[in-house]
Amino acid sequence: MALDSVRHVSGGACPQRGQAREAETAYTLRAHDAWALPVEVLLGLLSAEAVENRLFDDARAALIALPGRLIAATTPGLTKVAREHMLRKLLSEYLSHPWDLITLDDSGNMKVAENPEASLRREADAPHTHLQRFTDVRNLYEDSHWGPKDGWRSDEEVIEALRALITEHLAGTAEDIPAMACPLPEDVGAAVTIGYDEHGEPHPLAFVRTDIPSGLRADLWGFCVAASMGVGHLDVAPDEHGIYYVGMKRSPVTCPGPALLAALIVQRMGRRPGDCAFSFITPPNRGGGEPAEPAAA
Incomplete structure (x- = not known):
């Protein structure tokens, strides 16, 4: 060969x-966990508030990071499966990069934005600072299929x-x-x-x-x-x-x-x-x- x-x-x-x-991030929450853990568990771990509301432009779902608050919003009328898929996609993207705003449209197209000042503060922090409270998520999988x-x-x-x-x-x-x-x-x-x-x-x-x-x-x-x-x-x-x-x-x-x-x-x-x-x-x-x-x- x-x-x-x-x-x-x-x-x-x-x-x-x-x-x-x-070694530093071995047991922290990762992007792939957003597709394996129950959505309710993910929202709880991130202290995210899930709401249904009309959104701006053509967005059907959005993750909005405010100081001390994380909001996962979806438009009314989505099926349970579609809503869960959109939430997982938003959360996995947030876990890979803590954007200040993530939106999805009907076709699943994603847009992201961040506050430059907040970005600079994050870059000055240690890696994965926004997830440091999740020091070991292995116990979340102990009784699961994965x-x-x-x-x-x-x-x-x-x-x-x-x-x-x-x-x-x-x-x-x-x-x-x-x-x-x-x-x-x-x-x-x-x-x-x-x-x-x-x-x-x-x-x-x-x-x-x-x-x-x-x-x-x-x-x-x-x-x-x-x-x-x-x-x-x-x-x-x-x-x-x-x-x-x-x-x-x-x-x-x-x-x-x-x-x-x-x-x-x-x-x-x-x-x-x-x-x-x-x-x-x-x-x-x-x-x-x-x-x-x-x-x-």
């Missing part, structure tokens, strides 16, 4: 800095469990990429593709590099499990060998999709996941010219 066919774009993050940041099925475990134990999902439950292959196995670009953390057995049946193949922190490896393995369930139907082109490359840069999970599934699978296996919205990196054009932009997962 030509695992070196992605052009290097940017350097990798410092492992020590990444580990410190992950709680750890075998208790909270070490990263290495979770990695083994995730690899077993690929090899045993998906009848695929899950292998490490040793540090010096090939000249892998620093921004690529994993690769997923499809292999075929002697009967022509497809099976997923997933590979994750080993020279990165264990927490990042665990979350990448979770993303590989999610991607393996739909490999061949991903919204990004593979390279000429049929390989999909996964970058190491994290983003908050603010909508349903492979990234949300990855976060919930990792948690089910026993680890509080970090931000699991990794990107599929589009390979460079072999015919020359500029490479395509990375495609969001």
Whole structure:
């Protein structure tokens, strides 16, 4: 396999800095929690007031952050399902970035705004200051469908469990990429593709590099499990060998999709996941010219 066919774009993050940041926010409320916990629980944790009222312009839902007060508003007449979906979308966006105003229209288009002075104050604070009171949200999942099925475990134990999902439950292959196995670009953390057995049946193949922190490896393995369930139907082109490359840069999970599934699978296996919205990196054009932009997962 030509695992070196992605052009290097940017350097990798410092492992020590990444580990410190992950430890600092490991058990805080994250964006993906907005899609897994009951809406009522989320509103209570954020001390948010849910109201129904006519809104401005074409907004059907809005999250308004005032000093000491958070208001989640929806217009009257929404179905319960539509209202809950909009609230989850607003809350997940707020958990990824504490905007002062977030709105959604009928089509789900989002607009955000913030007070520049408030933004400067937040930047001067420690990371995740607005969520520091949620020092450990693991107990919120203990009896839920997405709680750890075998208790909270070490990263290495979770990695083994995730690899077993690929090899045993998906009848695929899950292998490490040793540090010096090939000249892998620093921004690529994993690769997923499809292999075929002697009967022509497809099976997923997933590979994750080993020279990165264990927490990042665990979350990448979770993303590989999610991607393996739909490999061949991903919204990004593979390279000429049929390989999909996964970058190491994290983003908050603010909508349903492979990234949300990855976060919930990792948690089910026993680890509080970090931000699991990794990107599929589009390979460079072999015919020359500029490479395509990375495609969001």
